[in-house]
Amino acid sequence: MNNDTVIDVRDVTKTYRNGSLEVRALDGVSFTIARGEYVAIMGPSGSGKSTLMNVLGCLDRATTGTYSLDGADVSGLDDNALAEIRLKKLGFIFQGFNLLARTDAIKNVALPLFYAGVPAKARNAAAAEQLAEVGLGDRGHHKPNELSGGQQQRVAIARALVNNPAVLLADEPTGNLDSKTSVDILALFESLNVRGRTIIVVTHDAEVASHARRILRVRDGLIVSDGPPQRRGEAELPA
Amino acid sequence: MIYLEEALRVLFANKIRTLLTITGLIIGVGAVIAIQVLGASMATSVNGALGSLADDSFILAPSQVQGDFRKAAVKIADIATILQTVPNVVQGLPAGGRSLLVSHEHNQARLFLSADSDRPFNQSPLRYGRKFTPDDVAAATNVCVITDRAYKRLFPKGGDPTGQSLYAGLHRYVIIGTLAPPKQGLLNAQFGGDVTIPYTTYTDQYIHDGIAGAARFVVNDPSTMSATEIAVMNAIKHLHGNPKGVQYQTFDKAQFTQGINQIFNVLTIIVALIGAVSLLVAGIGVMNIMLVSVTERTREIGVRKAIGARRSQVLAQFFIEALLLCGLGCAIGMLIGLGIGSFVNHTAIVKLNGTVPPLPWVEAVVTTGIFMIVVTLAFGTYPAFRAASLDPIEALRYE
Numbered sequence: 001m002n003n004d005t006v007i008d009v010r011d012v013t014k015t016y017r018n019g020s021l022e023v024r025a026l027d028g029v030s031f032t033i034a035r036g037e038y039v040a041i042m043g044p045s046g047s048g049k050s051t052l053m054n055v056l057g058c059l060d061r062a063t064t065g066t067y068s069l070d071g072a073d074v075s076g077l078d079d080n081a082l083a084e085i086r087l088k089k090l091g092f093i094f095q096g097f098n099l100l101a102r103t104d105a106i107k108n109v110a111l112p113l114f115y116a117g118v119p120a121k122a123r124n125a126a127a128a129e130q131l132a133e134v135g136l137g138d139r140g141h142h143k144p145n146e147l148s149g150g151q152q153q154r155v156a157i158a159r160a161l162v163n164n165p166a167v168l169l170a171d172e173p174t175g176n177l178d179s180k181t182s183v184d185i186l187a188l189f190e191s192l193n194v195r196g197r198t199i200i201v202v203t204h205d206a207e208v209a210s211h212a213r214r215i216l217r218v219r220d221g222l223i224v225s226d227g228p229p230q231r232r233g234e235a236e237l238p239a
Numbered sequence: 240m241i242y243l244e245e246a247l248r249v250l251f252a253n254k255i256r257t258l259l260t261i262t263g264l265i266i267g268v269g270a271v272i273a274i275q276v277l278g279a280s281m282a283t284s285v286n287g288a289l290g291s292l293a294d295d296s297f298i299l300a301p302s303q304v305q306g307d308f309r310k311a312a313v314k315i316a317d318i319a320t321i322l323q324t325v326p327n328v329v330q331g332l333p334a335g336g337r338s339l340l341v342s343h344e345h346n347q348a349r350l351f352l353s354a355d356s357d358r359p360f361n362q363s364p365l366r367y368g369r370k371f372t373p374d375d376v377a378a379a380t381n382v383c384v385i386t387d388r389a390y391k392r393l394f395p396k397g398g399d400p401t402g403q404s405l406y407a408g409l410h411r412y413v414i415i416g417t418l419a420p421p422k423q424g425l426l427n428a429q430f431g432g433d434v435t436i437p438y439t440t441y442t443d444q445y446i447h448d449g450i451a452g453a454a455r456f457v458v459n460d461p462s463t464m465s466a467t468e469i470a471v472m473n474a475i476k477h478l479h480g481n482p483k484g485v486q487y488q489t490f491d492k493a494q495f496t497q498g499i500n501q502i503f504n505v506l507t508i509i510v511a512l513i514g515a516v517s518l519l520v521a522g523i524g525v526m527n528i529m530l531v532s533v534t535e536r537t538r539e540i541g542v543r544k545a546i547g548a549r550r551s552q553v554l555a556q557f558f559i560e561a562l563l564l565c566g567l568g569c570a571i572g573m574l575i576g577l578g579i580g581s582f583v584n585h586t587a588i589v590k591l592n593g594t595v596p597p598l599p600w601v602e603a604v605v606t607t608g609i610f611m612i613v614v615t616l617a618f619g620t621y622p623a624f625r626a627a628s629l630d631p632i633e634a635l636r637y638e
Contacts, residue, residue: 059545059631080549087547094635098542102248107241114241115548159546 005068006166006198007033007056012065013221014051025051026062027221033200035166038193040209040229041202043218052218053202057090057169058082070166087116091160093170097152099144099159105131106140109158116163130158134188150181157188161197168192168199174208186211246560249532250567260528261568267517268572268610269579272603274510276580278503280588280596291363295461297468297491298334299475300453311485313454313475315446321456321474327467329459332356332438333451339408341393341434343400348392352407353432354441355384358457361418361431366390368401368416371437375415379439383412387420389433407434410444464491518610521568522618529561529622540626541634554627561619565611573607 014026025048033039043049054060055067058074059082066075070089077085086092099108106127113123131140134154144152153173160168170189174182190211193199201212209215210229217225250257301311318331336353355361357371366387375382383405385393394400400414412434436444442451458467468489475487533540540553577598589595 054632057545059635083544083547083549086545090547092542092545094542094545098538098635100245100539102252103245111543112546115543115546115552120241163547 004034004036005032006035006037006070007031007200008066008068009056010066012055012062012067014048014055014060015063025221026055028065029218029221029223030065031216031223031226033167033198035198036193036196038189038199038211038213039201040212040215041200041218042204042206042209042215044204047218048221049202049204049218051221053169053171053200056167056200057092058085087112088163089166091163091165091168093153093156093160093168093173095172095175097144097149097156097176099152099155101144104141104143105136105147105155105158108144108155109162111159112163126162127158130162131155133161134158148181149177150184153177153181153185154188157185157192161192166198168197170199170201172203172205173201174203174205182208242556242559243563245556246563249560250563256528257564257567260524261521261564261571263517263521263524264565264568264610264614265572265575267514267521268569268607269575270517271510271514271606271610272573272576273579273583274506274513275602275606276577276598277583277588278506278510279599279602280580280584282503283596291361292492292495293358293360293362293457294492295358296360296455296457297464297471297489298453298455299468299471299487299489300334302486302488309450310482311479311487312450312452315442315449315451317475317478318451318454318456320478321454321471325467325470325474327458327460327463328456328471330356330358330457332455333442333446334453334455335451336432336441337408337445339434341389341405341407343393343403343405346393346395348389350389350392350407350433352434352436352441354438355431355435356438356457359384359431359435360455361386361435363387363418366417366419367399368414370416371435376437376439379437379443381410381412381436381440382415383407383434383436384416384418385414385435386418386431386433390417405434412436464493514610518614522614525561525564525568525614526618526622529557529564529619530625532560533557533622533626536626537629537634537637540629541631541637544629544631545635550627553629554623557623557626558615558619561623562611562615565615565619569607569611569614572610573603577603 009032010030012026012029013024016023016025027048029052041049041052051060055062058069058077061077061082062075066073068074069085072085074082074085100111106124109127109130110123113126118126128137128140131137134157136151136154136158139147139151139155142151144155147155153176173189174185177185186208189199189201193213199212201208203209213228215225215227215229216223299313301313313333315333318333322328322331333354336351338349339352341348341350341352355371356376357373359370363386368384370384371382385400385405390400393405400417402413404411404413456467456471458464468491472487472489476485479485543553543556577600581598584595584598
């Protein structure tokens with residue numbers, strides 16, 4: 001593993017136990033992602049895509065195998081240590097934005113800094129700066145219900161970025177947005193990637209995935225393909 | 240303090256729910272604080288009244304429950320014997336008195352006349368004149384000391400009555416002293432007559448059959464009062480030939496204080512019970528709404544955890560929300576309770592006491608604080624713990 005590897009997944013399996021029934025959601029997955037990559041993880045529902053995302057996002061632990069994030073093995077960590085990793089090294093973006101209602105944009109963005117113990121003044125300043133970076137410098141004191149869907153997702157992106165994470169993890173980031181706004185958000189991802197952010201987008205939408213430089217296709221708990229997206233207009237392989 | 244800020248936002252976003260949840264606490268704490276205030280007010284008035292009662296005397300009387308009251312009645316001769324035989328007793332005099340029509344010029348009043356000595360039972364300070372001296376008692380003179388109540392009835396125009404005469408029943412007495420009005424006195428009137436005369440005079444004029452009924456004894460050393468009381472009760476039984484079914488009892492200031500303290504202890508227990516029940520009911524309400532809140536915000540909790548909130552941070556957030564909810568209810572309840580207590584002090588207690596007793600702020604705040612902490616710990620911990628224990632994946636999936 002060289003210094004440019006930010007994610008290193010080796011022989012990861014994940015088995016769920018439902019009574020006597022064992023479900024193997026991940027069946028030995030290995031790949032690496034280098035710093036600065038823009039990767040899409042694709043797959044139909046039930047493919048293990050969500051499980052893979054949960055493992056990558058340190059929300060869940062692999063049953064077997066190892067997972068190193070930003071040079072640290074996180075496979076055997078306990079809940080609080082995983083929370084620490086999520087806080088310091090990961091930025092989450094959700095389909096449903098998941099901002100705190102009745103809380104203005106700056107405070108939403110500043111929330112991870114609060115959990116990290118940053119004093120109020122410093123975290124509000126950092127949050128304002130981050131909002132400006134996603135193009136919402138003038139909306140800091142607006143509450144989520146005063147913002148459009150696209151603006152809300154920008155706030156969520158600012159929140160994911162404010163702790164300067166090693167990896168930005170987005171789960172269907174445009175699922176709740178109209179196509180025009182989706183284009184804006186994807187453009188924002190591209191510009192972030194150009195500036196060096198490592199981005200992983202989990203999606204079933206080929207159009208969204210096509211913006212990435214690399215696509216991992218998951219099926220039946222295995223990675224079935226790994227490579228750059230096909231050129232636009234080319235027929236999609238049936239997933 | 241962002242937890243507090245967020246908790247406030249949540250509570251204000253659900254105003255009606257918050258208000259309904261804390262209603263139980265408001266009523267419970269309000270009731271307890273109101274009773275606490277009234278208890279403190281009653282205590283000041285009773286202590287004030289007892290303050291004027293001599294603590295070197297006790298009353299000996301036949302028990303109310305017995306077959307032959309006359310056989311048991313204390314005789315003048317008994318008093319004399321006890322005075323000679325029982326150590327520590329330095330004075331003995333008939334207790335009780337007569338309700339008589341008392342007049343001065345054209346002012347008349349039905350007042351209670353009783354015997355007293357140079358060691359007065361009612362130790363209120365003087366307003367005019369003097370109290371009895373040993374000479375008054377020895378000479379059995381026709382003099383009297385009157386209370387403020389008697390003074391107000393007989394001398395409505397005021398002025399120093401010392402040296403003037405009043406008529407009580409068939410006799411004329413020269414007023415030598417007038418007691419000051421009681422500062423605080425709920426029970427003063429019960430501890431002696433409004434018109435007191437030397438007990439020697441009283442014995443001459445009112446006791447013709449040698450029967451005093453009850454007696455008051457003055458002791459030399461009040462610290463051994465209880466032992467002296469027992470000795471006196473044994474002596475009187477012996478003097479009456481230990482008849483079956485005849486019982487005596489004694490009263491002194493310490494016993495009165497104890498009796499009143501017992502009443503307050505009972506009151507305290509009742510308050511504690513009301514407090515415990517309202518605590519339980521209100522606490523269940525708080526717990527219920529906190530559990531609802533945790534369920535409603537499952538997704539939010541998931542997001543917080545995904546962002547990197549530790550267990551303890553989620554726990555703190557919901558715990559502080561419960562604390563704020565309880566604190567709000569308890570604080571409003573306390574203010575309402577103090578308000579009710581203050582209202583009763585100003586309208587009712589002031590008539591008994593003559594003054595408005597001070598509000599027991601410190602006690603009220605302490606009680607309220609205890610309520611708040613107990614309810615929060617007992618009923619806010621579990622919902623907060625549940626929130627903190629949520630699995631982030633499950634929580635994020637929650638719709």
